[in-house]
């Protein structure tokens with residue numbers, strides 16, 4: 048299966064994500080407030096782009112069932128993921144409403160543009176490949192934490208861990224990817240794989256960016 052190849056070739060990156068200090072901090076119930084706030088500000092921006100790419104994907108669908116999947120996921124992204132942000136804000140003692148207007152930091156810009164590029168220049172399979180690492184890596188992170196009992200009632204991130212660890216919507220994405228993959232040559236599938244791996248790498252960059260609050264170097268210099 049093509050999706051197995053994607054996952055296999057991304058295991059190295061997934062490993063690095065699972066061992067990133069931001070992610071191990073969630074499991075341990077301890078992440079610096081600055082990192083949580085930077086993450087929420089950037090993720091609010093990222094999820095807005097993500098929802099628009101879902102809307103673009105709908106235009107590439109051949110069936111109403113596929114359209115319905117994206118439509119449901121679009122609703123999840125707009126309405127339910129705020130819960131994950133709310134948890135981070137609660138732990139940091141911050142008001143969520145005050146962190147919804149930030150400019151895009153470099154990696155947010157790069158990740159958003161990477162997804163827009165797939166939407167603009169690719170087929171349905173290209174869009175799916177650019178999007179799938181988002182639910183895939185989060186679901187893997189959450190499942191691993193649950194298997195290690197990191198979701199104890201003592202952990203302030205318990206609900207965050209269960210929210211992502213129990214969301215297995217990515218399986219539907221991989222099923223669609225495998226179905227679409229039958230229409231393409233090996234060379235074309237190599238390109239699809241590159242889109243997938245870039246998004247996996249950008250997932251790692253997103254944690255890294257928030258953990259160290261990496262912004263544009265010359266943002267405030269004029």
Ligand SMILES: Cc1ncc(C[n+]2csc(CCO)c2C)c(N)n1
Nearest residue numbers: 090093097120124181182185216253
């Ligand atoms: C940088 C970043 N990557 C992944 C997610 C998780 N996520 C975003 S949208 C979505 C639902 C997909 O249908 C999931 C699981 C995030 N919040 N931020």
